[in-house]
Amino acid sequence: MAQLLILTSAPDAEVLPGLALLSHSVRQIPASPASLVNAPSCDLIFLDARHDLAGAKSMCKLLTTTGLTAPLLLVITEGGFAALTAEWGVSDVVLADAGPAEIDARVRLALGRQSMGDDQPKIQTSGVTIDEASYSAKAHGRTLDLTFKEFELLRFLATHPSRVFTREQLLSEVWGYDYFGGTRTVDVHVRRLRAKLGDLESVIGTVRNVGYRFNVQLDEENERVTPPVGS
Structure with missing residues (x-):
């Protein structure tokens, strides 16, 4: 079971419904610099980019430039794919309506890639x-x-x-x-x-x-x- 953290501009909303069917421990906090100061420790971060791609991109840059060590997965809608480039610095993306099996697979793959570190071949x-x-x-x-x-x-x-x-x-x-x-x-x-x-x-x-x-x-x-x- 992994410790997962969801960052969202809508803290009261259900960002990734499929997560509720998995056994991972999930915490959800506002996607703001102030919230990151006292953010709980986690194995992986989901960043909500469903409604605010510009804000999510800024948050990605903030996370990656401040020494983020946990894998960062972006939660998007189908229309959000067009805006993504390598400069976002995310480990992976997942659609907001993804099923629990897909979400769990992406979590496992992201954590597995991280454990391999820089030894992963190019x-x-x-x-x-x-x-x-x-x-x-x-x-x-x-x-x-x-x-x-x-x-x-x-x-x-x-x-x-x-x-x-x-x-x-x-x-x-x-x-x-x-x-x-x-x-x-x-x-x-x-x-x-x-x-x-x-x-x-x-x-x-x-x-x-x-x-x-x-x-x-x-x-x-x-x-x-x-x-x-x-x-």
């Missing part, structure tokens, strides 16, 4: 470096300003180098089986991802009439793909 291939622990990516050492879905798309393709995925497969793996948008979403994200990769845009290859793949630059002998733990 994905390094073809000039691209992906740090799953911090949800950040770099191209030739340059930090990429990626949205959450752009990061997930890059991470998924890079961990399956040279394998071709259809748009439908990418929708299922990256967006989830319950996503109701069309396959054009994949094309839009690939186009944006390539633009941000700059001179490395060719690592996201197109296979005509099929889909996309991650192209490994074989001439870069010093780089390799390190698969994530558990894969």
